[in-house]
Amino acid sequence: MSTLGATLRAAGRPLLIPYVTGGLTANWTDYLDACQDAGADAIEIGLPFSDPMLDGTTIQRASDRALARGATIGGILAGIEAASRRLSVPLIVMTYANLALRLGAPRLAAAGVRGLIVPDLPLEESAALEAAAAEAGIDLILLAAPSTPDDRLREIRRRSRGFVYAVSVMGTTGERDTLPATAVELVRRVKHHQPDPDGPERLPVLIGFGVSTPEQAAEAGRAGDGVIVASALMRRVLDGATPDDLRVAVAALRTALDLGVSSGTPYAEVSGDRR
Amino acid sequence: MSTLGATLRAAGRPLLIPYVTGGLTANWTDYLDACQDAGADAIEIGLPFSDPMLDGTTIQRASDRALARGATIGGILAGIEAASRRLSVPLIVMTYANLALRLGAPRLAAAGVRGLIVPDLPLEESAALEAAAAEAGIDLILLAAPSTPDDRLREIRRRSRGFVYAVSVMGTTGERDTLPATAVELVRRVKHHQPDPDGPERLPVLIGFGVSTPEQAAEAGRAGDGVIVASALMRRVLDGATPDDLRVAVAALRTALDLGVSSGTPYAEVSGDRR
Amino acid sequence: MTMSVMRDPAAAGRFGAFGGRFVPESLVPACEALEEAFREAWADPAFRGQLDMFRTVYAGRPTALTPAWNLSAELGITLLLKREDLAHTGSHKINNVLGQALLARRMGKTRLIAETGAGQHGVATATAAALFGLRATVYMGERDIERQALNVFRMTLLGAEVVPVTSGSRTLKDATNEALRQWVAAVEDTHFCLGSVAGPHPYPWMVREFQRVIGEEARRQCAAELSTGVPDVVVACVGGGSNAAGTFAGFVGTGARLVGVEAAGGAAMTHGTPGIVHGSRSMVLQDDEGQIAEAQSIAAGLDYPGIGPEHAQLGAAGRAEYQTVTDGEVLTAVRRLARAEGIICALESAHAVAWVLRAAGTDELPHGSTVLLTLSGRGDKDMIQLSDMAALTGGPA
Amino acid sequence: MTMSVMRDPAAAGRFGAFGGRFVPESLVPACEALEEAFREAWADPAFRGQLDMFRTVYAGRPTALTPAWNLSAELGITLLLKREDLAHTGSHKINNVLGQALLARRMGKTRLIAETGAGQHGVATATAAALFGLRATVYMGERDIERQALNVFRMTLLGAEVVPVTSGSRTLKDATNEALRQWVAAVEDTHFCLGSVAGPHPYPWMVREFQRVIGEEARRQCAAELSTGVPDVVVACVGGGSNAAGTFAGFVGTGARLVGVEAAGGAAMTHGTPGIVHGSRSMVLQDDEGQIAEAQSIAAGLDYPGIGPEHAQLGAAGRAEYQTVTDGEVLTAVRRLARAEGIICALESAHAVAWVLRAAGTDELPHGSTVLLTLSGRGDKDMIQLSDMAALTGGPA
C-alpha cells in the first residue's frame, strides 16, 4: 500500500478531506462511505477526547455527544478497521496527545489508519511519535499556524508526512463567514519553504479550520492543495443530517473545489447552506 | 407641700409605689387614679425613652407602644400636671438621663412632679441635677445595686432624697419567679449605713426591679420599707387590663404588704396571678 | 488646639463637655474595675508586648500603606491608603478586640459579649474569644442580621452565639442597648467588649488607645513615603468613630487636617445635638424631646445615631472636621476604587473614599494635596447586599 | 534527592518525565515568547524590585506566621500557619498574578485572560488587571459560578468580564480548556494568566517561581520561631499545586518532609496515572482509554483532575509525598480551626489542616513534631456554600 502522501500527491486535483467525529451516531461509519462516494480524497476521523483544547463549539459538542452515548476509543477503532477494509480512500485519525500517545502508532496502523493528526503535539514533543509512526507506516501530519515563524515552518515542512495541515486562523475549529486572509498567506509561506516545489519531496498543503462553504473551499483550493472541512459537516450531522444528506454536502464541496469557482455561485444552494 | 420623703416617712406602713408608663394608652392617667384608689403611697410614672438601657422586655414594650401611638413627653407632662392636681399621692417621674437633663427640674416641678428617678445617672454624673432638683423642690432618688460597694452605698444614702431605690438584682426590670436573695441583702446593707436608723434623717429603702407577686411584695416589705412594682403591672396593661383591673392588682399588693404575709397565701388569687 | 487632646481623659472620662459614665449604678463598679485594669495593663510593658505580639503574629500588623496610584493620577492628589482591610478578620475591629480580650483574660473574665452592626466587630470578638478560649455572645439588630448574613455565619462558625435584637430600629443602637442590659446581668464573669469609641468611660478612651496603632503605623509609613513627612489631610469614616480616632491619634500632634466622614443618614456631628446615649454624652441624632433618631445608611457599621465623645470634642474645638456623603456617592466610591486600584473596600470605608472623590480638585482638597485615608475594612461582607442591589438596577453595584 | 530539584527546567520545560509543552502550534510562539520574557525579567533586579514593592506595599507581604497555639496543645505538636489568607484578595493567588501582570505589561500586552475554579485566581487576576490598567476576561465553569457566587460578583465589580463555561464537567478543567482556546484567538494582545503550576512550559516553572515567596518567607520565619530552625514537616493543599510548590520551594533544600494534600475526589497523585492535559505531562485522573475524569471535591479550587508536573516529579522521586482527605474531614477541619484559633480558612486550605488533624499523634506525625502548614486562603468566599450546607444539616458547617 502506498503512503498517504503518495496517494494524495497522485490525486491530481484539489484535495478534499472531510472530517467525521468517530462514534457520533450508532451508524457513524456510514458517513465515511458517504464521504468517499461524494469524492473525498481521504477522510479524517476524530477520536473524541474529553478535553478538546483546540476545538470550537461544534466539534466539542460532537465529541461530547459521542462520549455521552457511550462511544469508546476501542469501539471507534474497530469501526475504522472495518471501514478501512471496505473503503479505498485513506483514513486519517485526529486526536489529542493524551489519547494518541496512549494508543501508539502500531495499534492505529493495525486498525488501518494511514495518517495521524495530533493538534497538541508540536515539533518539540513529537519526535518519538514521528519515529513510531514512520515505523508503523503511518504519516504523522504536522500543523502550521499563522503565528508560526519561518524557521519553524521550514522544520514543520521537513518533518511533516502526508501533507502539511495549514491552520487557517488563530483560533479554534468552527465555521466562519469568510476564509481568513491568514490562511492564504500561510499557504504562501509554507509553499515558499517547499525545498523543490515540483520535486518528489513536495508535500501538499491543506487548509483546515473554519472552511465552511463550497465557495470558501474553492478559494482555499486555489490558494493551496486542498481543504479539510469539519465543523460545517458535523454541524449538519448534529442537526440530524443522514449519510445521504452528508453525501450531498461533501459533493458540493468536491464540485466547488474541482471547478475552482469563486464565491457567489449556486454551490451554496447545492450544499444546503442558505445563509 | 411636704417633700416626698416626708410624705413617705409619714405613711407608717410598708410603702407601695406602682409604676405606670406615661402615655401607654389614651386613658393612661386613669391608671394613676386606680393606683391611688388601691392604696399606693406614691406613683412612679415612666417617661418613655427610645433607648431604655435598663429596662426588660415588658417595660421596653410599654415604652415602644407609647411612643408608637404618638405619645410625647410634652403630652405626658400635661397629663401628669392634671393628675397631680386631682390626686393626693405624690407623683414620681422615672426617665433616662437624655430626657431628664433636657427637661430639667423646674419643668418637672411645674408639672407637679415630686420625685425623680434617673437610672443611668450615677453619683458621679448627678451633682448638677441634684442641686437643680433640690432647688425646684423635687427629690432626686438615687439607686443602689447589689454590686454597689459599701463606700458608694454610704454616699448614695447620703445624697439620695425621698427614698433609696434598692435595685433587687443584677439585671434589668422584669418579672421574676422569686424575690432574689440579693434584694434582701442589699436592703440590709443600706440600712446598716443609715446614719441613725430612727432619726429624722432616716430614708425609706424600697425594693424595685422584678417584684412580681403579692407574696414577693410582702417579703420585700418585711425586708425593707416597701416596694416598687412595674413590669408585673405593665404586663397586665399591655395584655388589656383596664384601670379597674389594675386597681384590683394593686390592691392585692397593698393587702399583702400590710399583712406582711408570707408566700403561699390566697393573695396570688386576688392579684389575678395564677402562675 | 494643644497637644493635650487625645490623651488620658482622667477618672471622670471627660473629653471637654463630652464623655462621662452614664450607666446604671449596677454597672458602675464594673466600669471602674475595667478602667483600673486598663490603666494598669496599659502601663505594663508585658501587656503591651503581648498585645504587640498578637497584633503582629496573628492579626498581620503592621498593615500596608498603599499609594492609590491610579486614583491619585486621576484626581491630581497623592492618596495613600492605610490598609486595615488586610488585617485578620477584614477590618480594624480586630485591633480593639485583641486588646480587650487580653484585658478580659487578665481580669479573670471567661466570657465576652458584644454589640455589632456590620458584623465586623462581632466577627472580631468571636475570633478573639476563640483564640483565648472565652465564650462569646454577640447582639445584633435583626435588620443587620439580614444585611450581613455572611458575618452572622462567620460568627457562628467561630463558636459564638448570635442573638437577634428585635427592639427599636433593630440596628446597632438597639444591639448596644441590649448588650448593656445583658452586661448588667452577667457582669461577674463577663466582659462587655464594646466595638467603638463610644459607651461609658473608660471605653472611648480605651478603644481609642487600642486603635491608636493605626495612626502610629500610618504616621511612620507616611514619614517614609511623603517628602513632607506628614500628609496635608487625614481622612477616615466615622460610625462610632474608632478607626477615625485611632488614625487621628497618630496625627493630632501634627499640622494635618483631620476629616471624619459620616453617612448622610447617620451624621451625628453634622445633624446632631448634644445628648446622652449608651453611657456617654456626645453629639446625637435626636428629636426635640430627646428621643434618639434612627440612622439610615447603606453601611450597617455607620448606621448609628451617635458618635464617640472625643470626636464631639475634636469637632467642638475645631481640631477635626466632619463631613457627610450619601449612599449613592458611597456606591460610586466602592466601584471606582475597585476598578482603579483593585481594592474592594467595605461600604463603611467607602465613605472616606467618597469624600475624597468629591473634594479633590476643589478648595476642600486642592490639586497637589497629600491625603492619608484609612481603609477601615474589606468589602467581602457586603457582596451579597451589593449584588442584590446590582440585580435590581441591572449593573454591578 | 539532590538540590537540583525545583530549579530551572530549561528550554524543554521538563521535570523528569513530566512537564513539556503540549499545545497547538498556534500557541508555541506565544509560549516561547513568554518563556523568554520571564527568563529575562526574572534575571532583572529592576523587575524583581518592582514585584517586591507591589507585594509589600499592595498585597501585604510578608504574610504572618501564626503559631496555632490551641491546636498545637490539643494535638501535641507544634503547628505553625503560614497566613496566605491575609494576603490581599484573600489567598496566595495574588503572588502569582502580580508577577504575571507585571510581566504582561512588560511584554506590551493589554489584556489578561484567566481560568478560575474557586474564583480566587479570577479575583486576583481581575485585581491585578484593575491595578495595571489591563482588560480582563475570566473563564469559570458554570458549576463553580454557582458555588462561588460572591467571587463572581467581586470580579465584576473589579471590572472583569466573567464568562461561564458550560462544556464538560463545567468546572476548573473545562474553564482551563476554554481559556486556552481563547488565548489562541487573542494571543497578539492577550496574556493568559494561568493560575497554578500547571499548563505548558513555562507556566509550571514561572508560577512556582512567583509563589516561591511563600516558602522563602516561611523558611526565614521558621528559622526565627523554631529551635530546630526547620520544621519536621511542611504541608500544603494541592489543586494544581501552586501554593504547595511555592511553599516546598523554600524547604526542598532542607531535611523537612514535604506533604501535599489532595482532595480525595481529585487526587491525581494518589489515584492518577501519567497523562497529558492542559499542555503538560503529569499525573492525571483518567480512564483506561485516556479520557480525563471529572474530579469531585467540596472545594472548587481543588476540583481538578490534574496536578502540576513538578509535583509528579517530586512524588516520583520520593522527595514529596501526597495524601488525600475527604470532604467530611475538610468540613470538620474548617470548624475546628475556626473554633480553636479564630481563623476561618478556605475549604481548599482546610485540606492541609484535615491531614494534620488526622495524622497528629500517629506514626505519620508523632507527638512533638514541628509542622509548617500553608493556609492558602481565607474562607469568606465559602460562607454561602457552608451556610447552605449547615441549613441542610441543621448546624454550623
Ligand SMILES: Cc1ncc(COP(=O)(O)O)c(C=O)c1O
Ligand atoms: C469596616 C468598618 N469600618 C468602619 C466601621 C465603623 O466603626 P468605627 O466608626 O468605630 O470605626 C465599621 C463598623 O462596623 C466597620 O465594619
Ligand SMILES: Cc1ncc(COP(=O)(O)O)c(C=O)c1O
Ligand atoms: C485558597 C486556595 N487554595 C488553594 C487553591 C488550589 O490551587 P493551588 O493548588 O494551585 O495552590 C485554590 C484555588 O483556587 C485556592 O483558592
